[in-house]
Amino acid sequence: MPGLRVSVPDLDRRRFLALAGVGTVAALTGAELLQAASAAAATAELDPTPFTLGVASGDPAHDSVVLWTRVVPDPFAEDGGMPDRAVRVRWEIARDEDFRTGRQSGTVSTDATSAHTVHITATRLRPDSWHWYRFSVELDGQQVSSRTGRTRTLPAPGRRVDELTFAFASCQAWQGGPYPAWRDLAEQDLDFVVHLGDYIYETSLGSLAEFRRLHALYKTSPDLREAHARFPFITTWDDHEVQNNYADDVPGAAGDGRPFLERRAGAYQAYFEHLPLRAASEPEGPDMLLYRRFDVGRLASFSVLDTRQYRTDQPCGDGRRVPCAEVDDPAATLTGPEQERWLLDGLSASRATWNVIAQQTIMAQFDYDLGPDKVVNLDQWDGYPAARSRILGHLAQQDVRNPVVLSGDWHTSWVNDLLADFDDPTSAVLATEFVGTSISSGAGWDADVRLGLPANPHVRFYNGSYRGYVMCQVTPERWRSTYRIVLDARDADSPAYTIGVFDVAEGTPGAVRVDTGDGLTGRVTDDAGAPVGQAEVAVTRDGSQVATTFTDPDGRWVLFVPEGEVTVQVRAVGYEGVSRTLTVDGSGSATVDATLTRLTGARAGTEVLVPGPRREAGVRDVVLENGELALAVSVVTQDGQMTPTTIGKPLDLAARGGQDQIDWINLPYAQVAQPTGTEAWQSRTVRSSEVQVGGSGDVAEVSTVGVVVGVEQVSVRTTYRLAAGSKDVEVTSTFRNAGTSPVTLWVGDAIDYDGAGQRSGVPGHGTITTPYGSPAVYVPTAPWMGMTGTDRQVYGLVYEQGGFDCYGNSNWIMSRRQVTIAAGGSFELVRRLTVRTALGADPWQVLAEA
Ligand SMILES: [Fe+2]
Known part of the structure; x- marks a missing residue:
């Protein structure tokens, strides 16, 4: 079994990252994975063959630990480059690097049924001690060794422990870049590492072979292998080890057509095979016992949960939305009743100073909506509030000492107070939650979280910009969490920094920031x-x-x-x-x-940008602004959905205190046929080529001149006028018919708001609930229409005249009116474009009053 190479890559990692969309966690297709794997194989720095994926240890106890390796000369070949027969693997462990003190050894047989992986439970070890271990096999008549790994036993039960240092991490999407965060973690002085899930990200394929290939691909990272070789790991999974947002036997996506439990069985088996887990976790078909407890003397007790295998399906159709009645079902569970009983009993019985619940998704409530609506993530504990209340209530009733919850999943850094009642910010703090950011996975929802923070004062710290992990130093008197981040997860050599240090004093739940960190x-x-x-x-x-x-x-x-x-x-x-x-x-x-x-007065000019992560305009586009709002009109930027008719149209718009949340506003369109259908909003029918800037100190003005595409005898001049102190931009479009016969056109505007919780409003209809893909006609009872989202900025167009209908759905809305313009005549469409913050129950009220 000499070292083999897989096919020559036709795609290098950089190009692959571009294709896969850096920072996204979209599932790769099987074909993309194959390409990634072959690219990785050609460039990877692997461990010496045949232990190419390194060594690992895990599930430490005071007297034992699991040692792991895999005999795999070619990690991407279906057979691993191994013959289809058993091989004997020798293992050694000792209390020194030279294997002289306290040495134990043995041999074990492994074969293709476990992908030639090895799980040894080394026993009769000295508590609270470093140990070194290695493996060897006979290869071509010679004994070949793995690298030497290091591991550590836990302190003996009931012993006083002065200090424990560990790190927790999660979410290492391979397509998010190499793992500088693992490199930085491996350089720390830790007793163990807790991995909270998303160790791999699945592809559409659900075979055991595919999951084995994924685990191999992820372990091509030298930094991940180094972390495994330096510290024992305590791992649990989240959803992506199997499939995004699956719940028990309910799939979260289509997959490749095989029965979901068959996918789950293959995923669980590959997970067990590739991680240092105890025999008790060995899967039986689609079932695998992963929840378990670790006691660190009497300092800390870790209850490690599995919130995927036994959960009830996400309520109300999953996603981030206003929860339906189903969310309050008391039978809804993330843990399943058995695990919940085990957790609560264990917490009651614990005599540890710190009682840690290490699990996957965010436990604190997070309401994304700044108004009275509640918009929550139903895949997290917010989808299972009754179960959350039972656990938090139990902590209070049983006086569980110093509960600390560790979470992952959401790829962002948080420190949360877990409250008795999240809707009452003055209610008791029952526990402290530390949420770690991802090792490499992206956080496309960062802006939505950030915009929602004012509605969630129990979130004591939040940062979504950086990838990293959390290091915890625990003493009998104090818990300290240090949030480590990397500058750039796509750069293997990225520097790492501390972004904040938070302490919990023994006896007082709730973390206090004690150091702002670097930066x-x-x-x-x-x-x-x-x-x-x-x-x-x-x-x-x-x-x-x-x-x-x-x-x-x-x-x-x-x-x-x-x-x-x-x-x-x-x-x-x-x-x-x-x-x-x-x-x-x-x-x-x-x-x-x-x-x-x-800002006093009003002005228009270039070199100004409207703040916001959804900004499209650049410094060469023009911005109209005063002390109330800022509007960017395209001078050069084309939007993919509007090309080539973006020039002269609004790209970005925000009110004071807000950020741009629109994609663009198609203002105006004009066409002979009535716009209709799913793509009506993109009516690319008024094309301008030039934008003029004018106005004086108190009124700023921008105008643009174009034509109706296909009806070139009709010119269109649109003028935006913003006065000092005004919350509206007056917009007038003049359609002039230079032809010799009358022209009949449909004219109007379309709004495309892209923020979280996007919804449209029409007077007389309130919020429109028509789904995307099937727009409907709404007759307005007043001359306006608007869009808003969880940030509660309301974007509106208020027309001077009625006589139009509104057409659209929750994702976009447009006005439609038919006009006939006489030969040599003209038509003026006059409206005010506005953006206002509306925190009340009816966001559309501000447009009715505008
Ligand atoms: Fe994740």
């Missing part, structure tokens, strides 16, 4: 000293942007940049922007506070 930090306030949230902070170097973020509700921000001279620009809707140049030293730390003054 370029600052606070943005207005000239009255009030915090400015949702301000954009951009760092540029030599004219190009190197980092960007947004302020939190308290006006605070943090960014990490390599050392050197940088310019920090701060901008917020309704304020004058500020910028400052400074030199960042090797520590990467500096403070840049900013005071913003309200």
Whole structure:
């Protein structure tokens, strides 16, 4: 079994990352995986053959630990490059690197039924001690050894422990980049590592061979193998080890057509095969026991949960939405009744100082909606509030000492107070939750979380910009969580930093920030000293942007940049922007506070950007702004869905205190046929080529001239006018018929809001519930239409005249009116484009009153 190579790659990793969409967690197709695997195989630094995937240890007890390896000369071949027969593997463990002290050894047989993996439970070990271990096989008549791994036993039961240091991590999508976070973790001084799931991300294929190939692919990372070789791991899974958002036997996606439990069985088997788990976890078909408990002397007890295998299906159709009645079903469970009983009994019986629940999804409530509606993630504990209440209630009733919940899944860093009643911010803090960011998986929902923070004061810390892990130092008096992040998860050599340090004092639930950590930090306030949230902070170097973020509700921000001279620009809707140049030293730390003054007057110009992660406009497009709003009109930027008719149309729009949430507003369109169908909103029928900027100090003006495509005798001039202090932009479109006969056209505008919770409103119909793909006609009872989302910015068009209908659904809305323009005559479409924050029960009220 000499070292083999798989097929020559036709796709390098960089190109593959581009194809797969960096930072997304979309399932790869089997074909993409094959390409990735072959690329990885050609370039990977593997361990010496045949132990190419390294060694690992795990599930430590005070007197035993599991040792793991796999005999696999060719990790991507279906047979691993192994003959179809048993091989004997020798193992050794000792208390020193040279295998002289306390040495034990043995041999074990392994074969293709377990992919030639090896699980040894080394017993009769000394508690609380480092041990070293290695494997060897006979190859071509010679004994060939694996690398030497290091592992550690736990302290003896009931013993006082002065300090425990461990790290927890999760979510390592291979397509998110190499693993600098694992490299940084491997350099720490840890007793063990807890992995909270998404160790792999599935593909559409559900075969055992596919899951084995995935586990092999992930272990091509030298940094992940190094972490395994240096510390014992305690692992549990989340959903992607099998399939996104699956629940027990209910699939979360279509897969490849095989019965779901067959996929689950293959996934579980490959998971067991590739991780250092005890024999008790060995799967039987689609079932595998993974919840278990680890006691670290009398300092800490870790209950490690499995919240996927026994959960009831996500209620109300899953996703982030307003929960339906089903969410309150008391029988809904994430753990299943048996595991829940085991958890509660274990917590009651524990005599540990710190009682840790290590599990997958966020336990704290998080309401994404800033208004009275509640929009929650139904895949997390928010979809199972009765089960959450039972556990939190039990902690209170049984006086469980110092409960700490560790979570993953959501690829972002959080510190949460777990409250007796999340809807009452003054209610008792029952436990502390630390949520770790991902090792590499992206967080496309970061902006939605950030915008929702003001509605969730029990979230004490949040950052979604960076990948990393959390390190915990635990003593009898204090729990300390240090959030480590990497500058760039796509760079194997990325530097790593601390983004915050949080302490929980023994006896007092709730974490307190004790150190802001490294980084370029600052606070943005207005000239009255009030915090400015949702301000954009951009760092540029030599004219190009190197980092960007947004302020939190308290006006605070943090960014990490390599050392050197940088310019920090701060901008917020309704304020004058500020910028400052400074030199960042090797520590990467500096403070840049900013005071913003309200914009007076109104102006229009280029080189200005509307803040927001959904911004499309660039510095060459024009922005109209005053102290209330900012509107970007395209001068050069084309939007894919509007090409080539984007010029002269709004790309970005936000109110003071908000961020741009629209894709674009098609203002106006004009066509002979009535727009209809799923793509009606993209009516690319008014094409302009030029934008003029004008106006004086109190009124800013932008205008654009174009033609109706296919009806070129009709010209269209659109003028945007913004007055100082106004919350509306007056927009007039003049359609002029230069032809010799009358022309009949459908004219109007379409709004495409892209933020979370997107919904449309029409007077007389309130919020439209028609689903995407089947737009419907609504006759408005007043001359306006609008869109909004969880951030509660309401985007509206208020027309001077009625006589139109609204056509659309929750994802987009358009106005339609038919006009006949006489030869040599003209028609004027006059409306106000507005954006306002509306926190009340009826978001559309602000448009009715506008
Ligand atoms: Fe994940």
